[in-house]
Amino acid sequence: xxxxxxxxxxxxxxxxxxxxxxxxxxxxxxxxxxxxxxxxxxxxxxxxxxxxxxxxxxxxxxxxxxxxxxxxxxxxxxxxxxxxxxxxxxxxxxxxxxxxxxxxxxxxxxxxxxxxxxxxxxxxxxxxxxxxxxxxxxxxxxxxxxxxxxxxxxxxxxxxxxxxxxxxxxxxxxxxxxxxxxxxxxxxxxxxxxxxxxxxxxxxxxxxxxxxxxxxxxxxxxxxxxxxxxxxxxxxxxxxxxxxxxxxxxxxxxxxxxxxxxxxxxxxxxxxxxxxxxxxxxxxxxxxxxxxxxxxxxxxxxxxxxxxxxx
Amino acid sequence: xxxxxxxxxxxxxxxxxxxxxxxxxxxxxxxxxxxxxxxxxxxxxxxxxxxxxxxxxxxxxxxxxxxxxxxxxxxxxxxxxxxxxxxxxxxxxxxxxxxxxxxxxxxxxxxxxxxxxxxxxxxxxxxxxxxxxxxxxxxxxxxxxxxxxxxxxxxxxxxxxxxxxxxxxxxxxxxxxxxxxxxxxxxxxxxxxxxxxxxxxxxxxxxxxxxxxxxxxxxxxxxxxxxxxxxxxxxxxxxxxxxxxxxxxxxxxxxxxxxxxxxxxxxxxxxxxxxxxxxxxxxxxxxxxxxxxxxxxxxxxxxxxxxxxxx
Numbered sequence: 237x238x239x240x241x242x243x244x245x246x247x248x249x250x251x252x253x254x255x256x257x258x259x260x261x262x263x264x265x266x267x268x269x270x271x272x273x274x275x276x277x278x279x280x281x282x283x284x285x286x287x288x289x290x291x292x293x294x295x296x297x298x299x300x301x302x303x304x305x306x307x308x309x310x311x312x313x314x315x316x317x318x319x320x321x322x323x324x325x326x327x328x329x330x331x332x333x334x335x336x337x338x339x340x341x342x343x344x345x346x347x348x349x350x351x352x353x354x355x356x357x358x359x360x361x362x363x364x365x366x367x368x369x370x371x372x373x374x375x376x377x378x379x380x381x382x383x384x385x386x387x388x389x390x391x392x393x394x395x396x397x398x399x400x401x402x403x404x405x406x407x408x409x410x411x412x413x414x415x416x417x418x419x420x421x422x423x424x425x426x427x428x429x430x431x432x433x434x435x436x437x438x439x440x441x442x443x444x445x446x447x448x449x450x451x452x453x454x455x456x457x458x459x460x461x462x463x464x465x466x467x468x469x470x471x472x473x474x475x476x477x478x479x480x481x482x483x484x485x486x487x488x489x490x491x492x493x494x495x496x497x498x499x500x501x502x503x504x505x506x507x508x509x510x511x512x513x514x515x516x517x518x519x520x521x522x523x524x525x526x527x528x529x530x531x532x533x534x535x536x537x538x539x540x541x542x543x544x545x546x547x
Numbered sequence: 548x549x550x551x552x553x554x555x556x557x558x559x560x561x562x563x564x565x566x567x568x569x570x571x572x573x574x575x576x577x578x579x580x581x582x583x584x585x586x587x588x589x590x591x592x593x594x595x596x597x598x599x600x601x602x603x604x605x606x607x608x609x610x611x612x613x614x615x616x617x618x619x620x621x622x623x624x625x626x627x628x629x630x631x632x633x634x635x636x637x638x639x640x641x642x643x644x645x646x647x648x649x650x651x652x653x654x655x656x657x658x659x660x661x662x663x664x665x666x667x668x669x670x671x672x673x674x675x676x677x678x679x680x681x682x683x684x685x686x687x688x689x690x691x692x693x694x695x696x697x698x699x700x701x702x703x704x705x706x707x708x709x710x711x712x713x714x715x716x717x718x719x720x721x722x723x724x725x726x727x728x729x730x731x732x733x734x735x736x737x738x739x740x741x742x743x744x745x746x747x748x749x750x751x752x753x754x755x756x757x758x759x760x761x762x763x764x765x766x767x768x769x770x771x772x773x774x775x776x777x778x779x780x781x782x783x784x785x786x787x788x789x790x791x792x793x794x795x796x797x798x799x800x801x802x803x804x805x806x807x808x809x810x811x812x813x814x815x816x817x818x819x820x821x822x823x824x825x826x827x828x829x830x831x832x833x834x835x836x837x838x839x840x841x842x843x844x845x846x847x848x849x850x851x852x853x854x855x856x857x858x
Binding site: 309313330331332333334336337340341397398400420421422423424425426430435446447522525526527528529531532533534535536 | 620624641642643644645647648651652708709711731732733734735736737741746757758833836837838839840842843844845846847
C-alpha cells in the first residue's frame with residue numbers, strides 16, 4: 237500500500253509547530269497539499285480553501301483539520317462527502333451534537349474519522365492508566381495553568397463563542413483524566429470566570445465526582461506567568477500518582493517512573509495511519525461533553541478585561 | 548402481577564398538578580408514599596427525605612423524582628442502589644455526563660430508568676413525526692414564549708446554575724423537535740440573555756442545522772405576557788405543518804388535524820408501567836445535550852434584573 241496523501245487545512249501555529257514535523261517523522265503518510273487563506277509552505281501544493289483543495293487535488297486521501305473549532309464541522313462534512321479520511325484537531329467541534337452527524341457520514345462513506353486528543357499520547361498517560369486500573373482512588377486534583385499570551389498569541393478565535401477560552405488547554409487535562417480513570421465521572425459544580433470583554437472564560441474551577449463519590453477538583457487558569465503547570469495528582473490506596481508536564485512525566489510518591497520526550501503528535505499520526513489501514517474511526521466525545529456541562533452547570537463570574545498586549 | 552407501588556419524591560407544583568392525577572388515572576400503578584421536606588398528601592405515607600423513604604418503605608417498587616434537577620442524580624443513584632425503578636422528570640439531570648452513570652447502574656441492577664420528556668406525549672407529536680418522515684423539510688421555526696411568573700411561581704432553583712432558566716420550558720420544544728425530525732440536528736449559533744441578577748438565561752435565540760443545511764430557528768422567551776406561545780412550524784415540500792399549544796394541536800396549512808386534550812402525564816405513566824413490565828429503560832439525552840451546547844457555544848448578553856414580584 238502506498239503512502240497516504242495528506243492535506244493540512246489551516247496552516248496556523250499548531251500545524252507548523254506540531255503537525256508538519258510529526259507527519260514528516262511518520263511512516264506511511266506524506267504531506268501533499270495545504271489549504272490556507274494566507275499561508276503557504278514551500279513547494280507544497282497550495283489552495284485558498286478546502287473547497288478549492290477538494291476540487292483541485294483529487295489525489296488527496298485524507299485531510300487534517302487544524303482550523304478553529306467553529307468552522308471545522310462544515311469542513312469535515314465536505315471532506316467526508318468528497319471521500320476523504322478526516323483528522324480533527326481538538327476540540328473535535330464547537331458543539332457536542334455535531335459529532336454524531338459526522339460519525340454517521342464517515343460510517344456511510346466507509347472513511348476514517350479521527351477526533352484527536354493529543355495529550356492522551358503523552359508518554360506518562362498509558363502507564364498511569366494501567367497503574368490506576370488496579371487501585372482504589374481517593375481523590376484527584378488537577379492544576380492546568382498556563383500563560384495564554386505565550387501559547388496562543390493572536391488567536392482571537394479562542395475568546396469567541398465556541399473558542400472555549402481556558403478550556404482550550406483545560407480540555408487536554410480532561411482528555412487525560414477520562415482516559416486514566418477506571419470509572420466515568422460527571423461534573424457536580426463549576427465556577428467560570430469571564431473577562432468582561434470576552435465570550436469565553438479565562439479561568440475555571442471544576443468539581444467532578446463518580447459513582448463512588450470520589451472528590452475530583454480541577455483548576456484551569458490562563459494567566460499563569462513564570463513556571464507553567466500542567467499536573468494531575470491522583471491519591472490512591474497505594475500512594476500518590478502524579479502526571480506532570482502535560483502527561484510527559486509520571487511520578488509515584490515523588491519517584492519518577494516515566495520521563496518522556498514530547499512525541500504526542502507522532503503518536504497521533506501513527507494512530508491515524510493505523511485507523512485508515514484497518515478501516516476504523518475513533519471519536520470520543522467525553523471531554524467535550526464535560527466542557528459543555530461546565531458551561532451549562534457552571535456559575536459565571538465577570539472579571540477584568542483581557543488585553544493581549546498587557547504591560 | 549400486582550400494581551406497581553410508587554413513591555413521589557418532591558411534592559411541588561409539577562407533582563401536584565400533573566403526576567398525582569396521572570397516576571390515579573393509570574392502570575397498574577398506585578401512589579403509596581411521598582418524600583417531601585415540608586409537604587404532605589392526605590393519608591399517603593410521608594417521609595422527609597428519600598433516604599428515610601428507602602429505609603422506611605421497603606415495599607415501594609418505584610420512585611418518581613419531581614425534585615429540581617440539581618439534586619436528582621444523587622436521589623436516582625440511591626433509589627437504584629435500593630433496587631427501585633426510577634422515573635426522572637425533565638430535564639433528566641443537571642449535567643449530560645451524569646446520565647450514563649445512572650444508565651449503567653440501572654442495567655447492572657436490572658431496573659427501569661425512564662428519563663421523561665412530557666411534551667413528547669402531547670397528542671400532535673406522533674402524527675407530526677409520521678407526517679415529516681416522508682417529507683422534504685425546508686425550514687423550522689420554534690416560538691416558545693411563556694410567562695415565568697405564571698408557570699414557575701417561587702421556583703428560585705430555576706435561576707440557579709443547573710436550573711436552566713428559559714431552557715426549562717425550552718427543552719420541551721427541543722424534546723418534540725428531536726422526536727419529529729427524521730434527521731439529527733446540531734446547534735450552529737445561539738444568543739443567551741441572562742438577567743444581571745440570575746445565573747440562568749431568561750431568553751434565548753438558537754440556530755440549528757442538519758446534514759442537509761436546513762435552517763432551524765428557535766426563540767425562547769420567559770417574559771411573555773398575554774397569550775402564551777408554544778408553537779413549532781415546519782415548512783416542507785408539501786406545505787406547512789404547525790404543532791401548537793405545546794404539541795396538543797396539529798395543523799397542516801392552517802387546517803386542524805389533531806386537537807387533543809392534555810394527557811401528557813397519563814402517557815408518561817402508561818409508558819413507565821410498560822417499561823417496568825418489559826424490563827426496559829428509556830433515556831434519551833439528546834435534548835439536554837442541545838441545551839449544554841447552547842450554553843457552551845452561545846454568546847451571552849446581560850439584560851435587566853429579573854424580579855418575580857414586578858409591578
